[in-house]
Amino acid sequence: MSGAPRVVDLEQASVRELNQALHALTPDSNETFWRVCNPRGRHNLAVGLDAAVTVEIAGHAGYYCAGMNKQAKVIVHGNAGVGVAENMMSGLVHVRGDASQSAGATARGGILLIDGNAAARCAISLKGADIVVKGSVGHMSAFMAQAGTLVVLGDAGDGLGDSLYEAHLYVCGAVAGLGADCIEKPLDDVHRTELQAKLTQAGLAGQVDPGSFRLYGSARQLYHFDVDHADAY
Amino acid sequence: MAAGPRTPPRFSATFDPATLAEIRRAAATGIYDIRGAGTKRKLPHFDDLLFLGASISRYPLEGYRERCGTDVLLGTRFAKQPIALRIPITIAGMSFGSLSAQAKEALGRGASVAGTSTTTGDGGMTDEERTHSRTLVYQVLPSRYGMNPDDLRRADAVEVVVGQGAKPGGGGMLLGQKVSERVAGMRTLPAGIDQRSACRHPDWTGPDDLRIKIEELREITDWQKPIYVKVGASRPYYDTALAVKSGADVVVIDGMQGGTAATQDVFIEHVGIPTLAAIRPAVRALEELGMHRKVQLIISGGVRCGADVAKALALGADAVSIGTAALVALGDNDPALEAEYRALGTTAGAYDDWHEGRDPAGITTQDPALAVRLDPVLAGRRLANYLAVMTLEAQAIARACGKSHLHTLEPEDLVALTIEAAAMAGVKLAGTEWIPGQV
Numbered sequence: 240m241s242g243a244p245r246v247v248d249l250e251q252a253s254v255r256e257l258n259q260a261l262h263a264l265t266p267d268s269n270e271t272f273w274r275v276c277n278p279r280g281r282h283n284l285a286v287g288l289d290a291a292v293t294v295e296i297a298g299h300a301g302y303y304c305a306g307m308n309k310q311a312k313v314i315v316h317g318n319a320g321v322g323v324a325e326n327m328m329s330g331l332v333h334v335r336g337d338a339s340q341s342a343g344a345t346a347r348g349g350i351l352l353i354d355g356n357a358a359a360r361c362a363i364s365l366k367g368a369d370i371v372v373k374g375s376v377g378h379m380s381a382f383m384a385q386a387g388t389l390v391v392l393g394d395a396g397d398g399l400g401d402s403l404y405e406a407h408l409y410v411c412g413a414v415a416g417l418g419a420d421c422i423e424k425p426l427d428d429v430h431r432t433e434l435q436a437k438l439t440q441a442g443l444a445g446q447v448d449p450g451s452f453r454l455y456g457s458a459r460q461l462y463h464f465d466v467d468h469a470d471a472y
Numbered sequence: 473m474a475a476g477p478r479t480p481p482r483f484s485a486t487f488d489p490a491t492l493a494e495i496r497r498a499a500a501t502g503i504y505d506i507r508g509a510g511t512k513r514k515l516p517h518f519d520d521l522l523f524l525g526a527s528i529s530r531y532p533l534e535g536y537r538e539r540c541g542t543d544v545l546l547g548t549r550f551a552k553q554p555i556a557l558r559i560p561i562t563i564a565g566m567s568f569g570s571l572s573a574q575a576k577e578a579l580g581r582g583a584s585v586a587g588t589s590t591t592t593g594d595g596g597m598t599d600e601e602r603t604h605s606r607t608l609v610y611q612v613l614p615s616r617y618g619m620n621p622d623d624l625r626r627a628d629a630v631e632v633v634v635g636q637g638a639k640p641g642g643g644g645m646l647l648g649q650k651v652s653e654r655v656a657g658m659r660t661l662p663a664g665i666d667q668r669s670a671c672r673h674p675d676w677t678g679p680d681d682l683r684i685k686i687e688e689l690r691e692i693t694d695w696q697k698p699i700y701v702k703v704g705a706s707r708p709y710y711d712t713a714l715a716v717k718s719g720a721d722v723v724v725i726d727g728m729q730g731g732t733a734a735t736q737d738v739f740i741e742h743v744g745i746p747t748l749a750a751i752r753p754a755v756r757a758l759e760e761l762g763m764h765r766k767v768q769l770i771i772s773g774g775v776r777c778g779a780d781v782a783k784a785l786a787l788g789a790d791a792v793s794i795g796t797a798a799l800v801a802l803g804d805n806d807p808a809l810e811a812e813y814r815a816l817g818t819t820a821g822a823y824d825d826w827h828e829g830r831d832p833a834g835i836t837t838q839d840p841a842l843a844v845r846l847d848p849v850l851a852g853r854r855l856a857n858y859l860a861v862m863t864l865e866a867q868a869i870a871r872a873c874g875k876s877h878l879h880t881l882e883p884e885d886l887v888a889l890t891i892e893a894a895a896m897a898g899v900k901l902a903g904t905e906w907i908p909g910q911v
Contacts, residue, residue, distance in 0.1 A: 258691045282684045287621050287692030303675070303688045307621040322675035326619050341675040345616040347660070363674040364616060366660040383670060385660045404661060462665040463648060464503070 244274040244295070254281055261311075264290040280320065285313050288330075305332045308349065324351045327368055340377070343370045346387070352441050359396065362389040365406050371441040379418065381408050390437050392447060400455050408455040409434050411447065422458040430454050505737040506645070508826025508836060509796060510638050510729045510774065515746040517729070518780040520893030521886050522902060525872045533871040540867040541877035544791050546768045547629060547698020547721040550690065554721075555607055555629050555698055557791070558587025559863045560878060561781055564726075564772050564795035565611045565631065565702075567593025569646050569655040570733030570826065571799075572843035573600055574851075575835040578802050580604030581848060582855025586863075591631060591793075594644040594669055596658050597623040604848075609700065612689065614643060615669035617659040621692055629722075630689050631700040632682070634673075634711075637730030637773040640704030640744045644669030645734040650829040652838040682718040690719075700724050705750035705773065706743075712757035716767050723758075724793065725750045727773025731796040733836065734827030747773035747784075749896040752883075755788030764788065765879075778865020785866070786881035787897060801858035802851040803833045 247257045257275060264270060273294045278284055282301035285294045288311040296304070299317035309328045318336035327346040334342075337355035344360070346368030353361075356374035365384035375393030382398070384406035394412035401418020407430065408421075417423075426434075426449075434449045483489060497505065526532035533540060547554035563583050568576050570593065580601050583590045589607035596618020597610055610627030612619065624630060635641060646655070646667040656663035676685045686699050701715040702724035715723045727747025732740065751771055758764040771784045772793035784792045796804075805813075807820040812832035816825065826836035834846035870878050873885045887902040888894035894901040895908035 255691065255695070259694060262694060283688045283691045286688050287624075289621070302681070302684045306688050307619075307624075307692055309621065321681070325675050326616060326621070328621065344674040345619060347619075360674065364670060366616070382674075462662070464666050 242269075242272065244272040245270050246274045246276060248276045249279065249281060250277045254283055257284065258286060261285060261288050261290070261292070261294070264292060266290070268292075278317070282320065285311070288313070299336070305330075308332060318355070319353075323353075324349070324368075327351065337374070338372075342372075343368060346370070350440055356393065362387075362406070365389065369437050369440065371437060371443070373443075375412065378415070381406055381421075382418065384408070388433065388437055390434065390441070390452075392443075400457070402461065403455075403457040405457060407433065409437075409452040410455065411452050414453070414455070417455065420458045420461045421455055424454045424456045426450070426452065426454045506647070506734055506827055507737055507740070507824045508732060508734050509740075509824040510731040511741050513741055515729065516748050516890065516892045516896055517746065517774060518748065518783045520748070520889045521783050521897055521899065522889065523779075523782070523786075523869050523873055523885055524887060526874050530874045532874050533876060535868060535871050538871065539876060540870050541879075542863055542867065544768070544879070546700075546770075546791065549721045549763075549767055550695065550719065551629075551698040551721050552694075552696045553628075553698075555589060557589060557607065559859060560785060560789075560791035561586075561775075561859055561862055562588050562609075562770065562791055562793045563590040563798050564730070564793040565591035565593045565609070565633065565636075566795055566799075567595040567644070567646075567733065568598045568601065568658070569593070569595040569650060569838070570836060572834055572837050572846065573598065574843050574846040574848045575799070575802060576601045577604045577848035578846065578851035578855060579798060580606075580608075581852025582798075582801070582859065583607075585852065585856035586859035588859065589628065592627075594646075595655060596620065597627070598658075602626060604852075611702075613669065614671060614673045615659075616674065617661075617669070624689065624693055624697075627697060629698040629700060630693065631702050631724065632686065632689070632720075633702045635704035635706075635726075636702070636732060637704045637726030637728050637744055637747070638732035639735045639739045640706040641671060642735055642739055642743075643671035645827065647734060647827045647829075650827065650838045655838060679714040679718050682714075686719045698722055700770070702726060704728075704730075705745050705747065708745075708750040709753035709757045712754040712769070713761060716758065716761050716763050720767060722768045722770060723754065724770040724772065725754050726793075727771070729774030730772050731799075746896070747771060747775075748893060751784060751787040751789060752896070752898040758788075765790065778862040778867075779869060781862055781866040782869040782878065782881055783886065785878050786885050787883055787899075790879065797858070798855055799835055801855045802835055803846065803854070804831070804835050806833060809833060 275296045278298040280299045280301045286306040289309040291310045293312045301320040303322045305313040312331045314333045319334045319338045321339045322341045324332040325344040327349045329349040334353045338357040340358045342357045342361045343351040345364045347366040351370045353372045357376045359377035361376040361380040365387045367387040371390045378396035379398040381400045385404040391410045395414045397416040398418040400421030544560040584606040590605040591609040609629045613633045648664045698721040700722040701720040703711045705727040728744035768790040770791045771789040775792045809832045829837045831837040886899045
């Protein structure tokens with residue numbers, strides 16, 4: 240990232256024009272730093288990117304900001320609407336404010352960093368990405384999460400990790416309640432190392448003690464249907 | 473007392489042998505029955521409709537001489553690159569996982585020869601099916617297994633799946649014996665577990681959200697690809713209207729005869745409405761919005777022959793989709809395999825334990841030893857033949873009705889054999905001027 244950013248003012252240009260310009264970038268492009276002004280909560284900003292660029296969004300973003308992101312670093316200087324970084328493949332999405340529901344839904348790779356709180360169903364059906372929330376997450380977070388990590392420095396709402404597969408959930412604060420088949424597991428050295436790595440990726444090394452977190456994972460009791468577990472569904 | 477004539481044994485219509493057997497099975501196992509395929513009950517269907525053909529007031533076209541068009545363009549509303557198909561019969565979404573790689577390849581080969589499309593399924597896109605399907609529709613399902621923007625961009629169209637006819641309101645199901653290492657890897661799940669897919673999308677609920685989700689998919693694909701919305705037939709009038717409102721290019725309505733890889737029998741048999749009952753409400757919604765033929769309508773669920781195709785199109789559909797029939801064309805339930813079906817406790821024609829992965833035809837399995845039995849080239853040829861026959865049959869009917877294109881068939885070409893079918897299809901009861909339900 241160098242030089243002055245290419246500025247796209249959404250009072251002048253459309254979301255279509257913004258995304259088309261970002262999609263047209265070639266690997267050898269010098270336009271690696273973009274700034275989006277006046278987003279005013281518009282939906283589908285910087286979706287489907289596949290280039291190693293930085294996109295700063297100067298304000299609030301609507302639904303699906305940075306959806307299906309690959310490679311790019313997208314920074315939202317405000318709040319993000321439903322499904323920020325949904326199905327992200329790689330790269331970094333950083334929300335400086337709060338995130339609405341389903342943040343990082345089904346994300347398969349990359350890092351989603353949320354400075355504020357995330358609403359319900361954060362990390363729903365997570366498939367391999369790392370999500371770090373400095374604040375708290377709402378109810379049913381990590382519902383059916385399959386792989387990856389969710390790190391929460393604040394509290395977690397009710398039903399955390401319901402129907403969880405193999406994702407790892409680290410929570411520093413209070414957990415209102417666990418969902419079906421989600422249990423607390425010992426925070427051994429392997430997990431402590433994993434957590435430390437995620438905190439370092441998020442720029443939080445030294446700011447938080449990994450030992451102050453609790454680990455939640457799947458009890459794996461619902462992996463095969465058993466009629467005696469029917470009341471758990 | 474002298475012995476008189478005995479009352480012969482009489483089975484109850486309510487507690488018939490199949491019902492009694494199911495009660496005993498449930499009592500013995502404690503779990504509901506899971507199976508593949510679609511509903512097996514008798515329903516009002518295309519069989520209950522007849523074409524009138526030409527008469528003094530309408531003249532027919534010459535068979536084998538005068539042209540009867542079959543082509544269809546899908547996605548003309550917003551997509552920069554609509555799909556052009558030679559025939560209005562597409563292959564419905566069926567996953568790699570539920571089907572073997574050989575079966576997926578055969579579907580791609582057959583459809584490509586016939587000039588139509590195939591569709592991915594709950595499990596993502598394989599390189600094999602992209603290679604063998606000239607026109608491939610990529611499904612965006614609630615589970616989002618294997619969801620990948622690169623696959624979105626290399627697809628020819630995108631289908632947002634809200635539900636399917638066999639189980640409107642239910643998610644996918646793939647039991648452990650079919651979750652091989654490759655299938656598990658594509659779905660980011662441990663191998664061998666019972667995999668139950670989500671029934672709701674993780675990041676949208678309702679038509680207002682769906683509009684934004686569709687816009688996201690359009691943005692990611694630079695507005696190039698047609699976007700379909702597929703729903704199981706339950707409230708087709710409202711679902712069609714809401715799909716149009718949400719920005720769909722194509723609406724797919726799947727009736728309850730539509731198959732599934734695996735679901736509870738009670739779901740298959742008791743949720744959703746018949747295909748015949750779904751078409752006219754969907755067409756009415758399109759007509760009221762001024763969108764008939766602008767947003768294309770694809771109908772699926774129990775389409776078996778060219779007559780079914782012609783009837784669906786006459787009722788207002790732009791195309792149909794087949795799943796179960798395509799599998800039969802590949803070789804599913806072939807009587808030549810009767811001995812092996814008997815060994816599985818069933819018989820050819822009734823085999824529906826597709827979820828168990830023991831298909832002797834090598835189609836609904838992930839067992840390499842079984843899958844290799846299906847020759848994708850030969851099976852693909854059989855599918856192409858079958859699609860050609862269906863098309864010829866539909867053309868024969870259309871010419872008899874004096875139509876130079878399948879899309880000019882109309883409800884007035886049809887009558888119904890039963891009051892139920894007449895009411896559902898909105899056509900006259902044969903021999904009368906009566907359309908039940910219309911004032």
